[in-house]
Amino acid sequence: MLVLCQNSPQFKVLQTQFDCLINSFIEDKVGLAEHFLSEALATQLKENLTTLYAGQQFHAAGIGNKDLHLNDKATRGDQIYWLDREHNNLPENDFFDLMDRFVSYLNSSCYTGITGYEFHYALYEKGSFYKRHLDQFRNDNSRAFSMIMYLNSDWQAKDGGELRVYHPDHVQTIAPLHGQCVFFKSAELEHEVLETQAPRMSITGWLKVGG
Numbered sequence: 769m770l771v772l773c774q775n776s777p778q779f780k781v782l783q784t785q786f787d788c789l790i791n792s793f794i795e796d797k798v799g800l801a802e803h804f805l806s807e808a809l810a811t812q813l814k815e816n817l818t819t820l821y822a823g824q825q826f827h828a829a830g831i832g833n834k835d836l837h838l839n840d841k842a843t844r845g846d847q848i849y850w851l852d853r854e855h856n857n858l859p860e861n862d863f864f865d866l867m868d869r870f871v872s873y874l875n876s877s878c879y880t881g882i883t884g885y886e887f888h889y890a891l892y893e894k895g896s897f898y899k900r901h902l903d904q905f906r907n908d909n910s911r912a913f914s915m916i917m918y919l920n921s922d923w924q925a926k927d928g929g930e931l932r933v934y935h936p937d938h939v940q941t942i943a944p945l946h947g948q949c950v951f952f953k954s955a956e957l958e959h960e961v962l963e964t965q966a967p968r969m970s971i972t973g974w975l976k977v978g979g
Protein backbone atom coordinates (compact mmCIF):
# COMPACT_ATOMS: atom_id res chain seq x y z
CA MET A 769 0.00 0.00 0.00
CA LEU A 770 1.13 3.51 -0.85
CA VAL A 771 2.10 5.38 2.32
CA LEU A 772 1.31 9.10 2.39
CA CYS A 773 3.17 11.39 4.73
CA GLN A 774 0.72 12.98 7.20
CA ASN A 775 1.99 16.46 6.21
CA SER A 776 1.79 15.99 2.45
CA PRO A 777 -0.72 18.06 0.42
CA GLN A 778 -2.39 14.84 -0.80
CA PHE A 779 -2.99 13.68 2.77
CA LYS A 780 -4.44 17.10 3.71
CA VAL A 781 -6.99 16.82 0.87
CA LEU A 782 -7.98 13.36 2.08
CA GLN A 783 -8.09 14.44 5.69
CA THR A 784 -10.50 17.27 4.81
CA GLN A 785 -12.88 14.76 3.22
CA PHE A 786 -12.48 12.27 6.10
CA ASP A 787 -13.19 15.03 8.66
CA CYS A 788 -16.17 16.23 6.66
CA LEU A 789 -17.65 12.70 6.61
CA ILE A 790 -16.98 12.00 10.29
CA ASN A 791 -18.12 15.41 11.57
CA SER A 792 -21.39 15.36 9.65
CA PHE A 793 -21.95 11.77 10.87
CA ILE A 794 -21.45 12.91 14.48
CA GLU A 795 -23.83 15.84 14.02
CA ASP A 796 -26.61 14.23 11.93
CA LYS A 797 -26.15 10.42 12.11
CA VAL A 798 -25.58 10.51 8.36
CA GLY A 799 -22.11 11.50 7.22
CA LEU A 800 -21.85 13.22 3.83
CA ALA A 801 -18.67 14.15 1.96
CA GLU A 802 -19.20 15.56 -1.52
CA HIS A 803 -15.73 14.84 -2.93
CA PHE A 804 -14.76 11.73 -0.97
CA LEU A 805 -13.68 10.09 -4.23
CA SER A 806 -11.53 12.37 -6.37
CA GLU A 807 -12.92 13.16 -9.82
CA ALA A 808 -10.17 10.99 -11.36
CA LEU A 809 -10.76 7.97 -9.11
CA ALA A 810 -14.57 8.17 -9.43
CA THR A 811 -14.25 8.28 -13.22
CA GLN A 812 -11.82 5.32 -13.34
CA LEU A 813 -14.07 3.27 -11.05
CA LYS A 814 -17.09 4.10 -13.16
CA GLU A 815 -15.25 2.99 -16.33
CA ASN A 816 -14.20 -0.23 -14.61
CA LEU A 817 -17.77 -0.85 -13.45
CA THR A 818 -19.14 -0.24 -16.95
CA THR A 819 -16.61 -2.62 -18.53
CA LEU A 820 -17.34 -5.38 -16.01
CA TYR A 821 -21.08 -4.93 -16.45
CA ALA A 822 -20.79 -5.09 -20.25
CA GLY A 823 -18.71 -8.28 -19.80
CA GLN A 824 -21.60 -9.81 -17.79
CA GLN A 825 -19.58 -10.04 -14.59
CA PHE A 826 -22.45 -8.76 -12.42
CA HIS A 827 -25.17 -10.85 -10.76
CA ALA A 828 -28.56 -10.02 -9.23
CA ALA A 829 -28.15 -8.88 -5.64
CA GLY A 830 -29.74 -10.97 -2.89
CA ILE A 831 -31.47 -9.98 0.33
CA GLY A 832 -29.67 -12.40 2.69
CA ASN A 833 -25.97 -12.38 3.53
CA LYS A 834 -23.35 -14.16 1.42
CA ASP A 835 -24.35 -17.58 2.92
CA LEU A 836 -28.07 -17.01 2.74
CA HIS A 837 -28.63 -15.63 -0.73
CA LEU A 838 -32.25 -14.92 -1.61
CA ASN A 839 -33.22 -13.16 -4.83
CA ASP A 840 -36.23 -10.94 -4.52
CA LYS A 841 -36.78 -8.44 -7.33
CA ALA A 842 -39.77 -6.94 -5.51
CA THR A 843 -37.38 -5.83 -2.74
CA ARG A 844 -34.24 -4.87 -4.65
CA GLY A 845 -33.40 -4.74 -8.33
CA ASP A 846 -29.70 -3.89 -8.41
CA GLN A 847 -26.92 -6.02 -9.84
CA ILE A 848 -23.62 -6.28 -8.02
CA TYR A 849 -19.95 -7.25 -8.31
CA TRP A 850 -17.79 -7.78 -5.21
CA LEU A 851 -14.48 -5.87 -5.23
CA ASP A 852 -11.33 -7.76 -4.32
CA ARG A 853 -7.62 -6.86 -4.20
CA GLU A 854 -6.97 -10.20 -5.87
CA HIS A 855 -8.47 -8.86 -9.10
CA ASN A 856 -5.26 -6.80 -9.43
CA ASN A 857 -7.25 -4.00 -10.98
CA LEU A 858 -5.69 -0.55 -10.61
CA PRO A 859 -8.76 1.55 -9.71
CA GLU A 860 -10.08 -1.20 -7.40
CA ASN A 861 -6.76 -1.25 -5.56
CA ASP A 862 -6.61 2.56 -5.41
CA PHE A 863 -10.07 2.41 -3.88
CA PHE A 864 -8.92 -0.15 -1.27
CA ASP A 865 -5.89 2.05 -0.46
CA LEU A 866 -8.28 4.93 0.18
CA MET A 867 -10.48 2.75 2.41
CA ASP A 868 -7.45 1.50 4.36
CA ARG A 869 -6.50 5.12 5.06
CA PHE A 870 -10.05 6.03 6.02
CA VAL A 871 -10.42 3.05 8.38
CA SER A 872 -7.14 3.77 10.15
CA TYR A 873 -8.11 7.47 10.46
CA LEU A 874 -11.56 6.53 11.81
CA ASN A 875 -10.17 3.96 14.25
CA SER A 876 -7.53 6.35 15.58
CA SER A 877 -9.83 9.39 15.87
CA CYS A 878 -13.06 7.67 17.02
CA TYR A 879 -11.89 4.34 18.57
CA THR A 880 -14.31 2.45 16.33
CA GLY A 881 -12.38 -0.85 16.33
CA ILE A 882 -13.09 -1.65 12.68
CA THR A 883 -11.31 -4.87 11.72
CA GLY A 884 -12.48 -5.46 8.16
CA TYR A 885 -14.68 -4.36 5.29
CA GLU A 886 -16.49 -5.56 2.18
CA PHE A 887 -17.50 -3.55 -0.88
CA HIS A 888 -19.36 -4.19 -4.10
CA TYR A 889 -20.19 -2.22 -7.21
CA ALA A 890 -23.92 -1.81 -7.74
CA LEU A 891 -25.80 -0.97 -10.88
CA TYR A 892 -29.50 -0.12 -10.83
CA GLU A 893 -31.00 -0.22 -14.32
CA LYS A 894 -33.84 2.20 -15.14
CA GLY A 895 -36.93 1.15 -13.14
CA SER A 896 -34.95 -0.49 -10.28
CA PHE A 897 -35.12 0.37 -6.59
CA TYR A 898 -34.30 -1.08 -3.15
CA LYS A 899 -37.20 -1.03 -0.70
CA ARG A 900 -36.85 0.29 2.86
CA HIS A 901 -34.46 -1.89 4.90
CA LEU A 902 -31.72 -2.06 7.55
CA ASP A 903 -28.22 -3.19 6.50
CA GLN A 904 -27.78 -5.74 9.29
CA PHE A 905 -28.72 -9.40 8.99
CA ARG A 906 -30.61 -11.29 11.66
CA ASN A 907 -27.86 -13.92 11.95
CA ASP A 908 -24.87 -11.58 11.74
CA ASN A 909 -24.19 -8.21 13.40
CA SER A 910 -20.66 -7.70 12.09
CA ARG A 911 -21.64 -4.74 9.86
CA ALA A 912 -20.96 -1.62 11.94
CA PHE A 913 -21.08 1.17 9.33
CA SER A 914 -22.58 1.41 5.85
CA MET A 915 -20.73 3.43 3.21
CA ILE A 916 -22.02 4.28 -0.23
CA MET A 917 -20.10 6.15 -2.91
CA TYR A 918 -21.76 7.25 -6.12
CA LEU A 919 -20.40 7.02 -9.66
CA ASN A 920 -22.86 9.08 -11.71
CA SER A 921 -21.12 11.92 -13.53
CA ASP A 922 -24.15 13.56 -15.22
CA TRP A 923 -26.83 12.96 -12.63
CA GLN A 924 -29.93 15.17 -12.90
CA ALA A 925 -32.93 15.65 -10.61
CA LYS A 926 -35.25 14.01 -13.17
CA ASP A 927 -33.21 10.78 -12.94
CA GLY A 928 -34.72 10.06 -9.47
CA GLY A 929 -32.90 7.21 -7.74
CA GLU A 930 -32.40 9.14 -4.51
CA LEU A 931 -31.33 7.48 -1.29
CA ARG A 932 -34.01 8.12 1.31
CA VAL A 933 -32.93 7.81 4.95
CA TYR A 934 -35.52 7.44 7.73
CA HIS A 935 -34.45 9.32 10.87
CA PRO A 936 -36.74 9.01 13.92
CA ASP A 937 -38.15 12.53 13.34
CA HIS A 938 -37.50 13.33 9.68
CA VAL A 939 -36.72 11.88 6.29
CA GLN A 940 -33.53 12.78 4.44
CA THR A 941 -33.23 12.56 0.65
CA ILE A 942 -29.81 12.30 -0.99
CA ALA A 943 -29.09 12.43 -4.73
CA PRO A 944 -26.49 9.88 -5.98
CA LEU A 945 -23.94 12.48 -7.10
CA HIS A 946 -20.54 11.55 -8.59
CA GLY A 947 -17.83 11.11 -5.93
CA GLN A 948 -20.11 11.76 -2.97
CA CYS A 949 -19.97 9.41 0.03
CA VAL A 950 -22.71 8.60 2.55
CA PHE A 951 -21.85 7.00 5.91
CA PHE A 952 -24.12 5.77 8.72
CA LYS A 953 -24.50 3.06 11.38
CA SER A 954 -25.75 -0.13 9.72
CA ALA A 955 -27.99 -1.26 12.60
CA GLU A 956 -29.56 2.13 13.21
CA LEU A 957 -31.05 3.81 10.15
CA GLU A 958 -33.58 2.34 7.75
CA HIS A 959 -33.21 3.57 4.19
CA GLU A 960 -34.35 2.89 0.65
CA VAL A 961 -33.33 3.60 -2.93
CA LEU A 962 -36.13 5.27 -4.87
CA GLU A 963 -36.89 4.09 -8.39
CA THR A 964 -34.26 5.29 -10.79
CA GLN A 965 -35.03 6.68 -14.26
CA ALA A 966 -31.45 6.26 -15.52
CA PRO A 967 -28.72 3.64 -14.91
CA ARG A 968 -27.48 4.38 -11.37
CA MET A 969 -23.97 3.33 -10.33
CA SER A 970 -22.27 3.12 -6.96
CA ILE A 971 -19.92 1.31 -4.61
CA THR A 972 -21.66 0.08 -1.49
CA GLY A 973 -19.95 -1.51 1.45
CA TRP A 974 -19.66 -2.10 5.14
CA LEU A 975 -17.00 -1.53 7.77
CA LYS A 976 -17.01 -4.55 10.04
CA VAL A 977 -16.18 -5.44 13.62
CA GLY A 978 -15.25 -8.70 15.29
CA GLY A 979 -13.75 -10.40 12.23
Ligand SMILES: O=C(O)CCC(=O)C(=O)O
Nearest residue numbers: 898903916931961970972
Ligand atom coordinates in the same frame (compact mmCIF):
# COMPACT_ATOMS: atom_id res chain seq x y z
O1 LIG B 1 -27.18 2.93 -3.22
C1 LIG B 1 -27.68 3.43 -2.21
O2 LIG B 1 -27.91 4.64 -2.13
C2 LIG B 1 -28.04 2.54 -1.04
C3 LIG B 1 -27.80 1.06 -1.28
C4 LIG B 1 -28.23 0.21 -0.11
O3 LIG B 1 -28.99 0.61 0.71
C5 LIG B 1 -27.66 -1.14 0.05
O4 LIG B 1 -27.03 -1.67 -0.89
O5 LIG B 1 -27.84 -1.72 1.14
Ligand SMILES: [Fe+2]
Nearest residue numbers: 901902903959
Ligand atom coordinates in the same frame (compact mmCIF):
# COMPACT_ATOMS: atom_id res chain seq x y z
FE1 LIG C 1 -28.81 -0.54 2.46
